[in-house]
Amino acid sequence: MAAGVAAWLPFARAAAIGWMPVANLPMPIAPTEKNKRQDELIILNVSGRRFQTWRNTLDRYPDTLLGSSEKEFFYNEETKEYFFDRDPDVFRSVLNFYRTGKLHYPRYECILAYDEELAFFGIIPEIIGDCCYEEYKDRKRENAERLLDDQEDNKDSKLPNMTFRETMWRAFENPHTSTMALVFYYVTGFFIAISVITNVVETVPCGATPNQKDMPCGERYTVAFFCMDTACVMIFTVEYLMRLFAAPSRYRFMRSVMSIIDVVAILPYYIGLVMTNNEDVSGAFVTLRVFRVFRIFKFSRHSQGLRILGYTLKSCASELGFLLFSLTMAIIIFATVMFYAEKGSTSSKFTSIPASFWYTIVTMTTLG
Amino acid sequence: MSTVRHRPEGLEQLEVQTRFSRKELQILYRGFKNECPSGVVNEDTFKDIYSQFFPQGDASTYAHFLFNAFDTDHNGSVSFEDFVMGLSILLRGSVQEKLNWAFNLYDINKDGYITKEEMLDIMKAIYDMMGKCTYPILKDEAPRQHVEIFFQKMDKNKDGVVTIDEFIDCCQNDENIMRSMQLFENVI
Numbered sequence: 001m002a003a004g005v006a007a008w009l010p011f012a013r014a015a016a017i018g019w020m021p022v023a024n025l026p027m028p029i030a031p032t033e034k035n036k037r038q039d040e041l042i043i044l045n046v047s048g049r050r051f052q053t054w055r056n057t058l059d060r061y062p063d064t065l066l067g068s069s070e071k072e073f074f075y076n077e078e079t080k081e082y083f084f085d086r087d088p089d090v091f092r093s094v095l096n097f098y099r100t101g102k103l104h105y106p107r108y109e110c111i112l113a114y115d116e117e118l119a120f121f122g123i124i125p126e127i128i129g130d131c132c133y134e135e136y137k138d139r140k141r142e143n144a145e146r147l148l149d150d151q152e153d154n155k156d157s158k159l160p161n162m163t164f165r166e167t168m169w170r171a172f173e174n175p176h177t178s179t180m181a182l183v184f185y186y187v188t189g190f191f192i193a194i195s196v197i198t199n200v201v202e203t204v205p206c207g208a209t210p211n212q213k214d215m216p217c218g219e220r221y222t223v224a225f226f227c228m229d230t231a232c233v234m235i236f237t238v239e240y241l242m243r244l245f246a247a248p249s250r251y252r253f254m255r256s257v258m259s260i261i262d263v264v265a266i267l268p269y270y271i272g273l274v275m276t277n278n279e280d281v282s283g284a285f286v287t288l289r290v291f292r293v294f295r296i297f298k299f300s301r302h303s304q305g306l307r308i309l310g311y312t313l314k315s316c317a318s319e320l321g322f323l324l325f326s327l328t329m330a331i332i333i334f335a336t337v338m339f340y341a342e343k344g345s346t347s348s349k350f351t352s353i354p355a356s357f358w359y360t361i362v363t364m365t366t367l368g
Numbered sequence: 369m370s371t372v373r374h375r376p377e378g379l380e381q382l383e384v385q386t387r388f389s390r391k392e393l394q395i396l397y398r399g400f401k402n403e404c405p406s407g408v409v410n411e412d413t414f415k416d417i418y419s420q421f422f423p424q425g426d427a428s429t430y431a432h433f434l435f436n437a438f439d440t441d442h443n444g445s446v447s448f449e450d451f452v453m454g455l456s457i458l459l460r461g462s463v464q465e466k467l468n469w470a471f472n473l474y475d476i477n478k479d480g481y482i483t484k485e486e487m488l489d490i491m492k493a494i495y496d497m498m499g500k501c502t503y504p505i506l507k508d509e510a511p512r513q514h515v516e517i518f519f520q521k522m523d524k525n526k527d528g529v530v531t532i533d534e535f536i537d538c539c540q541n542d543e544n545i546m547r548s549m550q551l552f553e554n555v556i
Contacts, residue, residue: 007399011451012421013552014458015434017470019494020548021539022518027548039395 043081044095049088050081057098064122066098090117097123105132111139168246185302188239192298195232198225199292233269236262236295257310258301265295327364335360374407376448385449386456393452400448408445411435425499433493437473459552466549467536481529487515 020027042058044051044066061067074082084091090109094117097103105114105128118125128136162170171181202218202225218225240262247253268288300306313320335356342348342356350356362368376382382393404413411432418431438446438454457465472478476486491511522530522538539545 007395007402008417009421010396010459011455012418014455015418017458017466017552018430018434018473018490021467021470021535021545022491022494022514023544023548027551029551 044091045076045079045081045083046086046088046091047084049091051091051095053095053098060098060101061123066094066121068122070122086120087113087117090114094118094121094123097127102129103127103132104129105136107135111136111143165246166248168242169248172243172246184239188235189299189302191232191235192295192302194228195236195292195295198228198232199295229269232295233266236266236298240266258298261294261297264291265298268292331357331360331364334364374447376407382449382452386452387460388452388456396452396455397448400451408447409451410445414438414446422497422499425497427497429489429493430497433473433476433490436476437469463540463546463549464536466552467539468532471532471535481531482535483529484515484519487518487530488512491515491518 016027039054039056041052042055044053058066058071065071071082074084076083089106090113093104093106093109093114103123103125115125125136170177171184175181175185203216205214206217206220240259243259243262244250244253253259268291271288297306300310332353335353338356338359339350339353342350350359376397379390379393382388383390386393388396400409401407403409403417409417414435415428415431418434419427421427435446436442438450440450440453454469457469461469471482474482474486474490476489488511491514495511519530521542522534524534524538
């Protein structure tokens with residue numbers, strides 16, 4: 001029952017006059033309160049700041065500290081007041097809860113301090129009013145996440161007996177744990193760089209030979225580049241298999257973004273091995289080679305900054321998605337308009353709506 | 369939106385007009401103002417407050433009739449004076465005054481007669497308020513039967529309506545009702 005409504009009890013009982021004349025039996029006697037004493041002011045001294053309220057106000061919630069006889073433990077006989085050695089600022093919210101029936105969470109309060117005070121006074125946080133509940137939940141969640149992060153950082157310091165698999169996984173995730181891990185880290189980094197540079201250099205025109213025209217280095221030194229590629233892919237494959245072996249949850253590892261990038265980076269090579277010189281498919285195979293550029297994303301294991309960029313994109317994914325969606329809407333609208341506007345003229349380049357997409361996109365992004 | 373603010377007459381005046389002591393008036397006003405800071409209760413708040421005492425049924429119809437009974441000047445809102453006058457009659461008034469008040473409650477259109485339809489409305493409202501959790505379970509024709517019994521008891525000249533004299537007369541002769549009326553003494 002809401003706090004103030006208890007004061008209306010006499011009214012509710014008086015309203016029983018309505019059904020008395022129609023009742024068939026006499027009414028039962030109303031329960032009277034055992035020690036009905038006159039309402040009195042009680043003084044709550046919280047670390048020096050005195051709060052005063054009616055005793056009835058506190059009695060509204062008998063399962064809290066202030067509403068039950070538990071507060072008698074804090075009664076000071078000489079000063080005739082209840083002394084609590086707690087934070088008076090948070091106590092304001094607690095006392096307001098008794099007065100208004102709503103518990104509010106002040107924004108400037110630290111969430112842990114607030115929780116402690118609530119626990120001390122026996123009030124469950126779930127009754128925080130709707131106005132402040134979101135804020136409270138958000139702060140709690142942030143705090144829990146921070147605690148989790150701290151715990152993960154602290155985990156490195158203690159080293160119980162770990163299995164070989166766990167050691168490997170730790171070495172992979174955090175290269176600073178052992179020298180081997182560091183070596184492995186630098187070696188893979190080096191080979192990623194080599195692989196990317198190889199891919200780039202492959203396409204550079206290498207200088208003409210007497211009998212042939214200018215051709216890219218890749219076609220001139222095919223064997224060398226092939227060996228380089230094979231070496232890199234072997235290193236990557238070994239690395240992937242080792243990570244797969246060491247992962248605590250293989251299924252989760254296979255679903256993670258980094259492992260997908262690994263797979264995509266080495267797959268073109270194996271597909272190329274399998275399909276040898278089939279003319280039809282080699283066109284598609286050449287396109288697959290583009291995926292080799294994904295090897296550059298493997299650097300994100302080596303660079304915290306790249307990972308942060310990735311998280312940022314992931315966390316604003318919905319906003320970016322909305323931006324894309326609204327741009328698409330605008331493109332479709334304007335393309336349609338352009339198409340129908342130019343439909344009359346015979347020499348128009350806007351032969352269909354999709355054909356006007358390019359014009360619209362180029363104009364909207366102010367490329368011209 | 370301007371809030372209606374209403375200040376009641378002074379404490380002394382209310383002390384004279386009602387039968388409550390100063391302290392009781394203070395307690396009543398504090399509770400009243402806590403729930404209705406603007407100083408007047410409108411019908412919705414009234415229904416809200418009353419429903420909290422009867423959570424298992426639908427108390428809104430009965431609260432509506434109660435509201436009309438408390439709102440003596442029929443201006444759509446119950447001020448503290450109306451409230452406290454009504455309570456004064458119900459809790460501290462003589463039996464005659466209480467019965468008068470009850471008659472006023474039943475007489476929905478305030479024409480001085482209780483017809484069967486008015487009584488049926490009131491009865492349905494009371495039954496709605498009790499909800500479905502009564503023991504024994506009440507049937508749907510129970511209100512109508514109850515009204516018949518009531519009219520048989522109250523309507524002396526069998527003219528189909530109950531006047532205030534018939535009502536007060538009959539109630540004063542009924543022991544159960546008299547006994548129930550005594551219970552109001554210790555409510556506050």
